[in-house]
Amino acid sequence: MRTGVVVFPGTNRERDAAMLLQRLDGKAPTMLWHTETTLPALDLVVLPGGFSYGDYLRTGAMAAHSPIMAAVRAHAARGGLVLGICNGFQILCETQLLPGILLRNNHLKFNCKFVDLRVENTRTPFTHAYAQGQVVHAPVAHGDGNYFADDATLNDLEQNHQVVFRYGHNPNGSARNIAGIINKQGNVLGLMPHLENAAEPLHGHVDGATMFASVLSKMAA
Amino acid sequence: MKVRVDVTLKHGVLDPQGKAVAHALVGLGFLGVRDVRVGKTIELDIDAASDAAAKENATRMATALLANQVIEDFSVTVLAA
Known part of the structure; x- marks a missing residue:
């Protein structure tokens, strides 16, 4: 597999994603600094969690205009897989x-806890190894996890089965309990929960690893 | 040229920060506070040949980065030269 993990100033979960990819895949991902203007040949690009550019202006807003994001956009347009976790999800939206x-969590507090997620769509490269409706326990760690879109967009997402993960108990005011969505083409997934931190026995829960195993086995196929 | 960009949340977008501020104001004894919306002001100092050019330039900046039009509106005001 050819995987890469993008690092922006202020990213802080790149090692969590990289270590898991290495453990499951047998080889380390390429770490990609935000100033790169081209990507090596990759199957999967991960935008990890953190606080890129100090969350200045809006979460993910500055990172979205980083030099490397033009290359990530081109990778996505070619059908390459992109996974954005937490701040990575915010960057994909920006x-x-x-x-x-x-948006800011509706209660204004930082969320740092385990949540229950329901897998709503298993027909994606990222979730095919889950059972439909499977409940996954994973931590969230965010101040801005409150997903917002207008009603027409939300209805579109529902109709096209683009809502991939939904919260069992809404922790942030997120529209329709949305925790993670995929693009229409099915190759770009963004989610707030840190499945990479629910991936080995020491974490307390291991079901998060299935998402990474899904995507790696998809690429092997 | 000094230009001010005011960014405000669109109507209908929940503003939890505004709600918290409204709550605090009522707590301070300012009764009759019905609603508070918090936005941001961005002051730019840019080179431009005219007011119109400055305004156009700042509008492009707001569209590209300063505001996210999914949730925000913005207005551009040219201040002093």
């Missing part, structure tokens, strides 16, 4: 690779 935006 880049408009995914619709909508992540």
Whole structure:
């Protein structure tokens, strides 16, 4: 597999994603600094969690205009897989690779806890190894996880089965309990919960690893 | 040229920060506070040949980065030269 993990100033979960990819895939991903203007040949690009550019202006807004994001957009346009976790999801929304935006949590507090997620769509490269409706336990760690889009966009997402993960108990005011969505083409997934941190026994839960195993086995196929 | 860009949340977009501020104001004894919306002001100092050019330039900046029009509206005001 050819995987890459993008690092922006302020990214802080790149090692979590990289270590998991290495463990499951047997080889380390390429770490990609935000100033790169081209990508090596990759199957999967991961935008990890953190606080890129200090969350200045809006979460993900500055990173969305980083030099590397033009290359990530081109990768996505070629059908390459992109996975955005937490701040990565916010960046994908600001880049408009995914619709909508992540607003401040409705209660204004930072969320740092485990949540229950329901897998709503298993017909994606990222979730095919889950059972439909499977409940996954994973941590969230965000101040801006409140997914927002207008009603027409939300209805579109529902109709096209683009809502991939939904919260069991809404932790942030997110529209329609949305925790993660995929683009219409099915190659760009963004989600708030840190499935990479629910991926080995020491984490307390292991079901998060299935998402990474899904995408790696998809690429092997 | 000094230009001010005011960015405000669109109507209908929940503003939890505004709600918290409204709550605090009522707590301070300012009764009759019905609603508070919090936005941001961005002051730019840019080179431009005319007011119209400055306004056009700032509008392009707002569209590209300063505001996200999924949730925000913006207005551009040219201040002093």
